[in-house]
Amino acid sequence: MEKSIAVLTSGGDAPGMNAAIRAVVRTGIAYECHVFGVRNGYHGLINGQFERMSTRDVGGILQRGGTILGSARSEEFMTVDGRSEAIRNLNRRGIDALVVIGGNGSQAGANELFKMGFPVVGVASTIDNDLVGSEITIGVDTALNIALEAIDRLKVTASSHQRAFIIEVMGRKCGYLALAAGVAGGAEAITVPERKTDPEQIADAVRIAYEHGKNHALVVAAEGADYNAAKLTEFFVAHRERLGFSVRSTILGHVQRGGEPGASDRILASKLGNGAVQAILREEYGVLIGLNKNKVTATPYEGIIGKVKNLDEDLFELAELLD
Numbered sequence: 001m002e003k004s005i006a007v008l009t010s011g012g013d014a015p016g017m018n019a020a021i022r023a024v025v026r027t028g029i030a031y032e033c034h035v036f037g038v039r040n041g042y043h044g045l046i047n048g049q050f051e052r053m054s055t056r057d058v059g060g061i062l063q064r065g066g067t068i069l070g071s072a073r074s075e076e077f078m079t080v081d082g083r084s085e086a087i088r089n090l091n092r093r094g095i096d097a098l099v100v101i102g103g104n105g106s107q108a109g110a111n112e113l114f115k116m117g118f119p120v121v122g123v124a125s126t127i128d129n130d131l132v133g134s135e136i137t138i139g140v141d142t143a144l145n146i147a148l149e150a151i152d153r154l155k156v157t158a159s160s161h162q163r164a165f166i167i168e169v170m171g172r173k174c175g176y177l178a179l180a181a182g183v184a185g186g187a188e189a190i191t192v193p194e195r196k197t198d199p200e201q202i203a204d205a206v207r208i209a210y211e212h213g214k215n216h217a218l219v220v221a222a223e224g225a226d227y228n229a230a231k232l233t234e235f236f237v238a239h240r241e242r243l244g245f246s247v248r249s250t251i252l253g254h255v256q257r258g259g260e261p262g263a264s265d266r267i268l269a270s271k272l273g274n275g276a277v278q279a280i281l282r283e284e285y286g287v288l289i290g291l292n293k294n295k296v297t298a299t300p301y302e303g304i305i306g307k308v309k310n311l312d313e314d315l316f317e318l319a320e321l322l323d
């Protein structure tokens with residue numbers, strides 16, 4: 001049953017990636033496998049940056065954000081030649097299976113390797129939560145809590161000045177982070193890529209908040225929405241006289257990715273990293289290890305790559321009701 005497993009992290013880092021690496025390494029070794037870490041994602045796969053990992057090599061990383069293996073976005077891996085070189089390197093080192101810890105683009109890349117015949121297992125990890133095949137992904141919860149801390153702080157200064165604030169969160173083309181941060185942060189309005197925004201409606205929500213006696217108003221904007229922070233601010237500033245309130249905006253950006261993983265992400269990452277090795281031991285390849293209905297699942301890439309995760313419409317309606 002002894003297998004050689006390689007593990008890499010790819011795409012945008014997410015808090016909890018280290019906990020997933022640790023789980024892969026320690027589960028693998030517990031089942032008498034040899035585990036190799038690949039540095040810098042697919043770039044390292046093409047350039048042969050492999051190193052054997054022991055249980056001690058992953059000591060003290062459970063609580064650390066980022067990824068000890070490093071991550072990269074590799075243009076070369078997008079080409080057949082790049083992927084062929086990656087497979088040659090894996091075969092040269094006698095690797096039986098590769099674990100790819102990452103988000104949408106990284107899993108699409110893993111699927112390409114799988115289609116070229118190499119055994120791959122993916123682990124759902126991205127703060128965007130845009131992967132079909134896992135209800136929640138590693139890093140989302142921590143990123144969300146970072147956004148909430150910022151929202152709570154912005155409310156303090158917003159109240160002092162009776163200002164409206166727009167806070168922009170990440171998420172690429174997915175509105176999950178914005179919606180979740182908006183509900184948990186009590187935002188007056190939320191913009192998401194999945195819905196068309198009417199800026200007048202957003203302005204109304206802010207005005208109504210003031211009319212109801214609030215001394216601050218907060219809008220959470222997704223970076224990928226038609227009205228992100230820049231566009232919404234432009235609209236508010238252009239109509240300032242008519243709207244009757246002043247606005248400031250804050251773009252959270254990569255701050256959301258840099259935190260230490262919270263308990264949920266550490267536990268999720270431990271489960272999914274373990275799940276990846278279990279799939280390899282079962283020789284079940286070309287699957288994404290994720291969490292669905294609170295169970296670790298292995299979903300075939302075939303049915304999920306390229307698919308778009310739906311916005312939770314019920315949660316959006318709840319946000320509108322409660323603002």
Ligand code: F6P
Pocket residue numbers: 011012103126127128170171172223257
């Ligand atoms: O996919 C994770 C993510 O943080 C997105 O939310 C964001 O749009 C993107 O990565 C930023 O990418 P980069 O780190 O390459 O600037």
